[in-house]
Amino acid sequence: xxxxxxxxxxxxxxxxxxxxxxxxxxxxxxxxxxxxxxxxxxxxxxxxxxxxxxxxxxxxxxxxxxxxxxxxxxxxxxxxxxxxxxxxxxxxxxxxxxxxxxxxxxxxxxxxxxxxxxxxxxxxxxxxxxxxxxxxxxxxxxxxxxxxxxxxxxxxxxxxxxxxxxxxxxxxxxxxxxxxxxxxxxxxxxxxxxxxxxxxxxxxxxxxxxxxxxxxxxxxxxxxxxxxxxxxxxxxxxxxxxxxxxxxxxxxxxxxxxxxxxxxxxxxxxxxxxxxxxxxxxxxxxxxxxxxxxxxxxxxxxxxxxxxxxxxxxxxxxxxx
Ligand code: GRF
Numbered sequence: 342x343x344x345x346x347x348x349x350x351x352x353x354x355x356x357x358x359x360x361x362x363x364x365x366x367x368x369x370x371x372x373x374x375x376x377x378x379x380x381x382x383x384x385x386x387x388x389x390x391x392x393x394x395x396x397x398x399x400x401x402x403x404x405x406x407x408x409x410x411x412x413x414x415x416x417x418x419x420x421x422x423x424x425x426x427x428x429x430x431x432x433x434x435x436x437x438x439x440x441x442x443x444x445x446x447x448x449x450x451x452x453x454x455x456x457x458x459x460x461x462x463x464x465x466x467x468x469x470x471x472x473x474x475x476x477x478x479x480x481x482x483x484x485x486x487x488x489x490x491x492x493x494x495x496x497x498x499x500x501x502x503x504x505x506x507x508x509x510x511x512x513x514x515x516x517x518x519x520x521x522x523x524x525x526x527x528x529x530x531x532x533x534x535x536x537x538x539x540x541x542x543x544x545x546x547x548x549x550x551x552x553x554x555x556x557x558x559x560x561x562x563x564x565x566x567x568x569x570x571x572x573x574x575x576x577x578x579x580x581x582x583x584x585x586x587x588x589x590x591x592x593x594x595x596x597x598x599x600x601x602x603x604x605x606x607x608x609x610x611x612x613x614x615x616x617x618x619x620x621x622x623x624x625x626x627x628x629x630x631x632x633x634x635x636x637x638x639x640x641x642x643x644x645x646x647x648x649x650x651x652x653x654x655x656x657x658x659x660x661x662x
Pocket of ligand 1: 452478
């Protein structure tokens with residue numbers, strides 16, 4: 342099995358979700374492992390549990406510290422532990438925008454409601470008060486807006502007659518412990534999933550003007566211009582010719598550029614068989630921390646290099662406004 346994704350879990354208290362994530366990670370087939378459990382409360386119960394299981398821990402009280410300094414220290418601890426993902430599990434801190442944006446797409450949170458219902462606090466009481474048939478829990482990506490990032494999965498929990506916020510909270514915890522490890526495992530696995538990667542590249546490629554998809558040598562490719570005379574600006578490459586990479590091939594400006602990039606960033610770029618000779622570079626997609634903005638930039642650049650002038654001129658004119 343490929344290397345497991347490294348996950349830092351941030352907690353503030355009991356850490357029962359962290360424990361669920363931790364024990365699920367002990368399954369041989371878990372695609373992730375915990376590299377750190379960190380807390381803003383030096384007495385957090387979950388820290389002791391993690392230590393006992395041989396997981397590195399880090400604790401730093403936020404009291405008397407500027408929010409940004411505390412975030413920076415927590416982030417440094419996560420990076421030094423080799424974290425590729427940060428998973429918030431009852432971490433009772435509002436994070437600074439800079440911290441959130443530098444982990445965009447790689448930071449998850451669990452929230453005790455069926456989002457988008459009831460972001461924020463008192464979720465159970467609000468669900469009962471509203472007469473809802475179910476409460477529940479959701480796992481979502483963390484974005485600048487509180488509890489508003491893409492929901493990756495949710496589980497409903499029935500609200501019984503006479504339910505109190507506490508009794509509902511207790512059962513929602515059971516659901517959370519089933520939900521979080523499963524969603525995290527699926528999420529870190531999709532970074533290596535060719536179908537998922539293909540879908541993302543396709544969306545980006547087809548968002549460029551006058552593009553269409555056409556198969557070439559058995560793989561999806563994207564062209565700009567008419568169906569008849571269009572030119573390829575990207576090819577999808579799923580572990581071709583013995584390579585382990587799932588990649589998108591895009592055009593460089595010269596062989597020098599291609600070779601320079603491959604030499605200096607071999608974890609990001611490679612020279613593909615056959616296509617490499619005519620200046621196509623392989624941009625590796627199945628790697629943690631992939632920056633989709635960078636993929637989009639490469640696609641656009643490649644598109645520009647073959648698109649008819651009338652299209653590139655239009656695009657440049659639009660940029661000036
Ligand atoms: C959970 O209910 C979770 O949904 C919320 O905080 C609680 C954490 O509980 N974000 P625990 O510390 O994991 O036991």
